[in-house]
Amino acid sequence: MITIENLNKYYGDVKVLNDISIDIKKGEMFAIVGHSGAGKSTLLRCINGLEDYSDGSLRVNNKEIKSLNKQQLREFRKNIGMIFQHFSLIQRKTVFENVALPMQLWGYSKEEISKKVKELLALVGLDQKLNAYPNQLSGGQKQRVAIARALTLNPDVLLSDEATSALDPNTTTSILNLLKEINEKLNITIVLVTHEMEVVKQIAQKALLLEHGNIIGFDDTEELFLKPDEKMKDFLGETEVVPNDGVNIKLYFPKDNAYQSFITKMARELDMDFNIVWGKLEEINSHIVGNMVINIKDEDRQVVTNYIKEHDIVWEVL
Numbered sequence: 001m002i003t004i005e006n007l008n009k010y011y012g013d014v015k016v017l018n019d020i021s022i023d024i025k026k027g028e029m030f031a032i033v034g035h036s037g038a039g040k041s042t043l044l045r046c047i048n049g050l051e052d053y054s055d056g057s058l059r060v061n062n063k064e065i066k067s068l069n070k071q072q073l074r075e076f077r078k079n080i081g082m083i084f085q086h087f088s089l090i091q092r093k094t095v096f097e098n099v100a101l102p103m104q105l106w107g108y109s110k111e112e113i114s115k116k117v118k119e120l121l122a123l124v125g126l127d128q129k130l131n132a133y134p135n136q137l138s139g140g141q142k143q144r145v146a147i148a149r150a151l152t153l154n155p156d157v158l159l160s161d162e163a164t165s166a167l168d169p170n171t172t173t174s175i176l177n178l179l180k181e182i183n184e185k186l187n188i189t190i191v192l193v194t195h196e197m198e199v200v201k202q203i204a205q206k207a208l209l210l211e212h213g214n215i216i217g218f219d220d221t222e223e224l225f226l227k228p229d230e231k232m233k234d235f236l237g238e239t240e241v242v243p244n245d246g247v248n249i250k251l252y253f254p255k256d257n258a259y260q261s262f263i264t265k266m267a268r269e270l271d272m273d274f275n276i277v278w279g280k281l282e283e284i285n286s287h288i289v290g291n292m293v294i295n296i297k298d299e300d301r302q303v304v305t306n307y308i309k310e311h312d313i314v315w316e317v318l
Ligand SMILES: Nc1ncnc2c1ncn2[C@@H]1O[C@H](COP(=O)(O)OP(=O)(O)OP(=O)(O)O)[C@@H](O)[C@H]1O
Pocket: 011, 016, 034, 035, 036, 037, 038, 039, 040, 041, 042, 043, 195
């Protein structure tokens, strides 16, 4: 649904996006991740036509954004909702009026507006706050209003630019759950920009990692976290400290395998002791995944690796 090929973007002489090629599928929950200045917001703004790109191709629903004229761009943007870190609500308007605004601008009737706004405010859990003003709401509630407003014109795509960055962890989780619900109920493609890995883990099915405008990772979220390559490890700031003696083997437990007692079973069946150097389990996309490093004696290498190979476990010798 969103296809980007060899996209480059300059601000003056400075290249801020370098040869970006990605594909975002309909209904996908997609994250663009990176440190500050990586080019995340610029890429998001290119997707909704707010920012021009220097060369390459960016198609949404098979429409090349740069070939659209002003009127076509306006129509196109109707199909794209957007939410921001600081909510962008109008302080002197009520919750109802804020959400109604896009429909008013597009000339919908009062009845249509009233029906849709109430329906959306119920969806985001704010049907009791129709007449409240933004300054009477918490940060999480404000973002819920902004989400409802972004959905009024029935968009195909919802773009989120650091929508949870100003919120505490619990409120972040509740907003992410709401986005998940919207994604599933309305089959809306959601592209979210974030610098928080926790957000990616909690919600994204696929992620793009950007650094200085370059792609350093583009894969299913589980793959990225379960088996990070060197660049991803650098990005996460992870270093692996392992013993110098013996053989260090890293085991990856995908999805449902994580809970299985593979390690104790192996120790029992091979009648062998080994050290667990470190391990971690994480919840990614509601699945438990994890990895673990064990240290074995040199002479046990063959028998242990044979045993691992017989089981459906991804592994590597460090
Ligand atoms: N309008 C502009 N004019 C010139 N340079 C810009 C402009 N907007 C962004 N930049 C530069 O482009 C680069 C990418 O910025 P961008 O805002 O896309 O990064 P980001 O990953 O979203 O960062 P942050 O998380 O801090 O918002 C940065 O070096 C920034 O200084």
